[in-house]
Amino acid sequence: MRSDIDHLPPKQQGELERITHVLMEEFARSIERATMEWKRNGKILRIALFGSYARGDWVDEPENGYQSDFDLLIIVSHPDLTDIADHWYVAEDRILRDPAIGRTVNIIVHTMQDVNQALRRGEYFWVDIIRDGIALYELPNHPLAAPQPMTASDAYRMASEYYASSFPAINVQIETAGFQVERDPLNRQWTNAAAFALHQAVERAYGCFLLTYTFYFPRSHNIKFLRSLAEDKEARLIAAWPRDSKIDRRRFELLKRAYVEARYSMSYEISAEDLAALAEAANRLRDIVETLCTERIDRLRSEAEG
Numbered sequence: 262m263r264s265d266i267d268h269l270p271p272k273q274q275g276e277l278e279r280i281t282h283v284l285m286e287e288f289a290r291s292i293e294r295a296t297m298e299w300k301r302n303g304k305i306l307r308i309a310l311f312g313s314y315a316r317g318d319w320v321d322e323p324e325n326g327y328q329s330d331f332d333l334l335i336i337v338s339h340p341d342l343t344d345i346a347d348h349w350y351v352a353e354d355r356i357l358r359d360p361a362i363g364r365t366v367n368i369i370v371h372t373m374q375d376v377n378q379a380l381r382r383g384e385y386f387w388v389d390i391i392r393d394g395i396a397l398y399e400l401p402n403h404p405l406a407a408p409q410p411m412t413a414s415d416a417y418r419m420a421s422e423y424y425a426s427s428f429p430a431i432n433v434q435i436e437t438a439g440f441q442v443e444r445d446p447l448n449r450q451w452t453n454a455a456a457f458a459l460h461q462a463v464e465r466a467y468g469c470f471l472l473t474y475t476f477y478f479p480r481s482h483n484i485k486f487l488r489s490l491a492e493d494k495e496a497r498l499i500a501a502w503p504r505d506s507k508i509d510r511r512r513f514e515l516l517k518r519a520y521v522e523a524r525y526s527m528s529y530e531i532s533a534e535d536l537a538a539l540a541e542a543a544n545r546l547r548d549i550v551e552t553l554c555t556e557r558i559d560r561l562r563s564e565a566e567g
């Protein structure tokens with residue numbers, strides 16, 4: 262993994278420096294009053310940029326609704342330090358509100374043991390990070406394992422199992438949302454429930470794709486983050502979501518908020534018209550995921566049999 266970001270424009274370089282500083286500072290604050298030794302001595306072992314900004318094929322067209330995110334891997338010294346709510350929520354909030362940072366920042370947090378085990382198994386997501394990623398910070402004497410190749414038969418077996426176990430849940434959630442809207446399209450309780458079901462359908466669709474393609478799915482319910490990770494792997498997924506118009510972008514944001522607000526916020530409302538448009542997009546996403554995953558499994562089968 263290299264450590265230079267010279268291929269990025271100065272603005273993005275400055276943003277990454279700022280983001281790294283905030284992550285380090287807020288992590289230090291989260292552990293400074295700890296009484297347990299493992300937490301008091303907790304460490305960030307590595308912060309790595311991965312995805313389009315690491316590879317050099319990012320998109321920066323916010324006015325058209327297309328702007329690549331910064332994707333960051335944080336490796337820590339203890340499993341409990343991976344808890345976003347305990348150690349990373351404040352940092353994420355600071356980054357979100359920082360006017361000097363002009364794009365979305367997504368983080369995943371794992372231990373070195375987790376990452377190295379995945380590399381030894383040859384899991385594609387992690388192998389890609391090691392190949393393309395850029396270390397923004399690293400503590401000496403904590404090496405990453407050398408990636409091992411995954412056998413074609415293992416890759417075919419894993420992809421098939423992930424797809425078979427995760428794809429049917431997409432249809433369950435889409436059908437549930439349809440029933441809830443039909444039950445009473447003017448009743449806020451039913452329309453909010455439908456919004457949550459559609460959120461779950463979309464979350465499961467991206468989970469199905471990512472597991473089938475990369476054997477990794479982050480512990481996140483943020484469908485914008487999941488969309489970013491998935492589209493970074495396969496551009497055909499972009500077609501699921503129109504984003505050229507303000508109303509299209511508003512609807513996706515409304516769906517993103519549904520995971521929490523549709524269940525717990527008294528102010529969350531969504532119209533039957535918005536639900537119909539989101540259901541159409543969810544169905545489109547499901548169909549694209551089905552096509553991509555089937556292609557993937559067929560290709561892996563051919564490699565395993567060849």
